[in-house]
Amino acid sequence: MRRLAPHCPEEYPLQPEAASLVQNCTNRRIPSFGREERFGATALARSGIRIPLCSTTSPAASPRVKFASTSAFGAYGTPSLAPNVPARYLTQINDALIHENGPGLAYLLRPTSPPGKALLKNLRAPTAASLAHYKGSLAAPWDEIAIQYVLICTHIAHGRPVEAFKEHCQLVSLFLRFFTESKGWPLPALFTILRDLRDLADDADSHTPANATEENEHKISATHVMQKAFSCCMTDRTSPVEESRKWGVYYVASLIMKCYFKVKKISLTRNIIKALENNTDIPDLGQYPRSHQVTYRYYIGMIAFLNEDFVKAEKELTLAFYNCLTAAPKNQTRILAYLVPLRILRGHLPSEDLLARFPALANLFVPFIAAIRAGDLAAFDDALAARETKLIELNLLLTLEKARELCLRVVFRRVWLAHEKSTRIAIASFHAGLRLSSGPGAEVEAEEAECLVANMIYRGFIRGYISHEKQTVVLAATNAFPRVADRAAPFAMG
Incomplete structure (x- = not known):
């Protein structure tokens, strides 16, 4: 993500800490490997495949880390695989x-890219045995990576x-052998192969039989591989x-957390988060590409939301949104979907323009929102009943049930x-208001009305106290x- 954050709606004012973190990521300088022999010139000659190696002369402008590119090969041109497809692919x-060229390498490792389709047309029913003679065509592990790709x-x-x-798990493992000895320029390729994984x-999990020994077996295996990349x-x-390769930590961490969310093992994200928080050597999150910031903050906010740490959840989701x-x-x-309920609990109702x-x-x-504005408890309860399935699916049911107190506050x-803003009001008056708001046929006991008023006072919605002897609510003058x-x-709700 490159552009500035969208204009902040008035109902969601941008906090100072959020404004300080809205930054664009600068490109990172990446080194060169130096010697072309690193990429198997001798091995290519032995294999009998004649692949012209590019000059190692550095370009006028040193290459930098590219997290996205309109052309996969940037200044080096769009690849073409004709006529000798395997040899041309190895050359690329x-x-x-x-x-x-990180983006170019990422393009070549995508199974759905044109190089993959061209290789399948040229190689008839390839197998590991039939592709074995390509070993040594490139320096290890790239010869094996190319075979795995096919x-x-x-x-x-x-x-x-x-x-x-x-x-693909094997391909990622081979790539990590190379990546461990590299610097940060192959990060786009790492991101691509991890997304494909x-x-x-x-x-794979969708094609696994229902009686499999372990549910989500392949997603769990994928997280183990991603942990190694992290x-x-x-x-x-x-x-x-x-x-540094550290410019990839938040992207990879977000991929791992997404997998944990899918397999419903959110508690396992704790180790990833702790590793990032305890490592003082990595750059500040605000220096990373905004796409990395948004995804990571979204998952941190979601984890805080599910743990009912609503203050942290609101902060992280607000930064992610802006x-x-x-x-x-x-x-x-x-x-x-999660920031709106949090703001509702704070008493900030979103505008019609935003929704x-x-x-x-x-x-x-x-x-x-309409029920809260009108103080209509019956309409609020009807909305809960009608959307119960969806709210459970989104883990929002309990949060919206807590928001019912806002509707109750409007009634009182x-x-x-x-x-006329009297400082002394009989509990019977609040009881009558509850009965009217709850709809026809609703049964509300006087004791329930007194209990609800007491709870509203305790939670800070009302300033005053109850005189039980006189069955009167004594309210603050101001x-x-x-x-x-x-x-x-x-955020303290019932």
Whole structure:
């Protein structure tokens, strides 16, 4: 993500700490490998495949880490695989390595890219045995990586996701052997193969029989492989900061956390988060690409939300939302699905203009917001019942149930206004207000009304006390119903 954050809606004011962290990531300088022999000139000659090696002369401008590129090969041109497809593919890998072209290398390792399709057309029913004679065509481990790539493409083309996943795990392991001795320039390729690993794990699990010994077996295996990649990024102690593999830690961490969320093992994210928080050598999160910041903050906010640490959840999700591109409405929707309820609990109701931009969120939250504004308990309860399944799926049911107290506050405040802001109001009046708001046929006992008023006083929604002897609520002369956001613990709900 490159552009500045979208304009902040008035109902979600940008906090100072959020503004200080809205930054663009600068490109990182990456070194060259130096000698072309590193990429197997001798081995190529022995194999009988004549592949012209590119010059090792450095370009006028030193290459830098590229996390995204409009052209996979940048200044080096778009690849073409005709006429000798395997030899040409090996040449392109070699060229990408010599020029330290991370995006180009990522392009060559994607199973769905044109090179993969061209290789399948040229190589008839390739197997590990039939491809063995290509070993030594490039310096290790790239000869084996190229062979693994062809096998992965073959399995995908023939609808064998489980086999494709296993071969891709091997490809990632081979890549990490190279990556451990490298600096930061291959990060785009690492990101690509890890994303493909995650997608293949999803496909493999969807094709696994229901009676399998372990549910989500392939996703769990994928997290183990990703953990190794995370360690490779974290343990770069020799590269200069601007050329370090550490610029990939938050991206890889987010991929791992996404897998843990899918397999419902969120507690396992603790080790990843602790490793990032305790490592003082990695750059500040605000210096990373905004796409890395948004994804990581989203998952940190989600974990805090599920642990009911609503203060931290609101902070992280707010930062994620304001750094998220307006051109990514799906990502904004995911963030707002949890940020909106948190703001509702704080007493900040989102505007109609904001929700109009996100129809799915409007359909989910507008009935609750309308019920809170009107103090209509019956409408609020109806909205909960109608959306119960969706709210359970999103882990939002308990949060929205807590927001019912805001609706209750409006009911009691209107009773207070009807009594011309008197400092003494009979409990019977609050009981009558509850019965009217709960709808026809609803049974509300007088004792329940007294209990609800007592709870509202205890939680800071009302300033006053109850005189049990006179069955009267004694209210403060000033600010009897303080703003929800002004309470000492604004997230303290029932």
